[in-house]
Amino acid sequence: MNCLLSPMLLLANATALGEDPASRFIRLLTVFLLAMWVGFEVITKVPPRLHTPLTSGSNAISGITVVGAIIVTGEMATGFGTFLGFLAILLAMINVVGGFVVTHRMLQMFHPKKK
Amino acid sequence: MSSQAWINLAYLVASMLFIVAFKLMTGPRTAVRGNILGSIGMAIAILAACFEKPVLDSISTNGPWPIVLLTFGAIVGGVIGAIMALRYPMTGMPQMVALLNGFGGAASVLVAGAELASALTASRGTDPVAQLSAQANLSPWTQFAIATAFTGFIGAVTFWGSLVAFAKLEELASFKKAWTDPRRHLINLGLAITLLLLFAAVCANPHWTILYWLLVAVASVLGCTLTLPIGGADMPVVICLLNSYSGLAAAAAGFVIDNSVLVIAGSLVGASGLILTAIMCRAMNRSLVGVLFGGLGTTQVNSSSDDIYSGKVKSASVEEIAMILEGASRVVIVPGYGLAVAQAQHAVRELATQLEKRGTTVEYAIHPVAGRMPGHMNVLLAEADVPYEKLREMDDINPTFPETDVAIVIGANDVVNPAARTDPKSPIAGMPILDVDKARTVIVIKRSLSPGFAGIPNPLFAADNTLMYFADGKKAVLDLVAAVQKG
Numbered sequence: 001m002n003c004l005l006s007p008m009l010l011l012a013n014a015t016a017l018g019e020d021p022a023s024r025f026i027r028l029l030t031v032f033l034l035a036m037w038v039g040f041e042v043i044t045k046v047p048p049r050l051h052t053p054l055t056s057g058s059n060a061i062s063g064i065t066v067v068g069a070i071i072v073t074g075e076m077a078t079g080f081g082t083f084l085g086f087l088a089i090l091l092a093m094i095n096v097v098g099g100f101v102v103t104h105r106m107l108q109m110f111h112p113k114k115k
Numbered sequence: 116m117s118s119q120a121w122i123n124l125a126y127l128v129a130s131m132l133f134i135v136a137f138k139l140m141t142g143p144r145t146a147v148r149g150n151i152l153g154s155i156g157m158a159i160a161i162l163a164a165c166f167e168k169p170v171l172d173s174i175s176t177n178g179p180w181p182i183v184l185l186t187f188g189a190i191v192g193g194v195i196g197a198i199m200a201l202r203y204p205m206t207g208m209p210q211m212v213a214l215l216n217g218f219g220g221a222a223s224v225l226v227a228g229a230e231l232a233s234a235l236t237a238s239r240g241t242d243p244v245a246q247l248s249a250q251a252n253l254s255p256w257t258q259f260a261i262a263t264a265f266t267g268f269i270g271a272v273t274f275w276g277s278l279v280a281f282a283k284l285e286e287l288a289s290f291k292k293a294w295t296d297p298r299r300h301l302i303n304l305g306l307a308i309t310l311l312l313l314f315a316a317v318c319a320n321p322h323w324t325i326l327y328w329l330l331v332a333v334a335s336v337l338g339c340t341l342t343l344p345i346g347g348a349d350m351p352v353v354i355c356l357l358n359s360y361s362g363l364a365a366a367a368a369g370f371v372i373d374n375s376v377l378v379i380a381g382s383l384v385g386a387s388g389l390i391l392t393a394i395m396c397r398a399m400n401r402s403l404v405g406v407l408f409g410g411l412g413t414t415q416v417n418s419s420s421d422d423i424y425s426g427k428v429k430s431a432s433v434e435e436i437a438m439i440l441e442g443a444s445r446v447v448i449v450p451g452y453g454l455a456v457a458q459a460q461h462a463v464r465e466l467a468t469q470l471e472k473r474g475t476t477v478e479y480a481i482h483p484v485a486g487r488m489p490g491h492m493n494v495l496l497a498e499a500d501v502p503y504e505k506l507r508e509m510d511d512i513n514p515t516f517p518e519t520d521v522a523i524v525i526g527a528n529d530v531v532n533p534a535a536r537t538d539p540k541s542p543i544a545g546m547p548i549l550d551v552d553k554a555r556t557v558i559v560i561k562r563s564l565s566p567g568f569a570g571i572p573n574p575l576f577a578a579d580n581t582l583m584y585f586a587d588g589k590k591a592v593l594d595l596v597a598a599v600q601k602g
Contacts, residue, residue: 091221
């Protein structure tokens with residue numbers, strides 16, 4: 001019975017979401033590959049003297065995982081999950097704010113100080 | 116338009132801002148604006164996430180608690196991040212970047228773990244729609260299951276790899292020496308096979324959350340054992356690679372929660388890290404595999420150093436060097452990691468100012484892998500107010516060395532070793548170097564004749580036109596400044 005039910009569940013879920021799992025995966029994969037491509041095109045043009053700010057700036061952007069942390073924490077589905085999500089928010093926010101501030105500090109130094 | 120559509124639109128705006136931010140990073144003048152636009156994009160994405168349906172639903176059932184949790188977490192994390200970023204000395208930037216990078220990786224691991232826990236609860240819950248969707252996600256080999264396993268794996272490697280890199284860069288005593296146990300390859304191989312099996316197990320049984328945490332634990336060990344053997348000079352490559360991993364972990368988390376802004380931002384960072392990794396490897400003429408598993412020159416003992424140096428090394432006094440500098444019309448300063456260790460950047464700037472007062476042209480030659488992270492020397496010298504127009508890149512400045520009167524090498528070794536050009540048997544053969552040996556006079560400020568990271572002698576030190584000045588970098592440069600001022 002169970003093995004019969006499970007494909008039906010999958011199908012039901014797919015119609016509920018209006019998108020079958022394979023299309024969803026391909027949609028995200030498209031986004032992933034195109035963004036990688038854009039990244040390669042743009043970043044090859046960054047001159048070596050800006051490599052440190054580029055590293056720390058992109059590092060801050062990798063803290064985007066905070067979006068996932070917010071959704072899973074705000075959902076408050078389980079105590080354990082909420083706790084993990086809360087930790088994730090803390091760490092990701094340190095990453096995001098720390099990354100942008102450090103990059104800003106670094107870039108400020110590339111400008112001649114105003115006397 | 117539905118509220119979800121507005122949220123998706125906000126994510127789209129955030130994604131575009133990230134791309135523009137990277138685009139503006141190509142110029143020193145626009146980079147500040149780029150960084151600010153990036154942070155605005157992040158703020159938009161964060162605000163939009165607070166209006167996601169699960170969060171709103173939870174507010175209507177749980178009251179204000181979700182809001183309290185989110186605000187508290189964001190503020191505490193943000194304040195800690197800001198304090199760290201403002202307090203940390205500028206010279207410690209490589210460590211700081213490594214540490215922050217690790218936090219991002221850990222956050223992705225936790226997000227995937229939390230999603231797994233909440234899907235498990237929902238699959239046993241009472242809400243029929245949520246139950247169906249959770250059960251579908253927890254079936255074997257779904258996007259959810261595979262992406263969760265992937266996030267746990269890469270995120271944990273990123274976190275522990277970054278912590279080890281931090282400890283190495285911070286020069287904590289127990290991490291100073293690279294781990295060179297010959298059994299390490301075997302250990303890593305064993306860990307990799309275990310991970311592969313665990314990865315498949317998580318994908319096949321996503322509802323057994325214990326498997327996920329086992330995967331995370333083994334990946335954590337691998338993160339450490341992969342980073343421990345890597346020596347100081349290879350750090351730029353490791354930092355870039357870990358940076359790339361943290362982006363890929365975020366992108367994988369995007370596949371877990373079906374969220375495109377995570378995928379876009381994550382893959383941009385992943386691409387950026389990969390490109391920098393490739394650039395760093397090329398600048399050292401080494402393959403990525405060689406950096407990750409090699410440990411260049413750690414085993415070879417070079418007996419020829421005595422033949423190369425014996426009787427040919429000339430050392431000079433401060434007064435002699437000051438006299439040579441007074442007669443020079445063009446001076447090129449070549450900084451290396453030793454400059455960062457000695458904290459001599461301000462002294463070097465002072466020396467350049469003194470020389471420029473006499474009408475001497477002073478420029479800086481920056482090797483792409485000088486220092487411990489990409490672009491390290493640029494940041495260090497910028498901190499000392501050296502205008503960035505004077506920081507010249509390798510390909511740009513190499514043709515000018517024959518017209519250079521004096522090249523001053525401070526704390527650099529392998530990146531100015533002419534053996535890379537002349538000796539095809541040298542371990543660094545073919546590595547692009549700064550051609551300082553072509554300058555009329557070369558002054559090398561160094562504590563001793565000890566070899567650099569590659570562990571090989573440097574014929575430059577014994578060349579006819581080279582004068583050695585054995586001293587600590589900072590003290591040496593300050594003494595030089597005093598001598599030039601007197602003369």
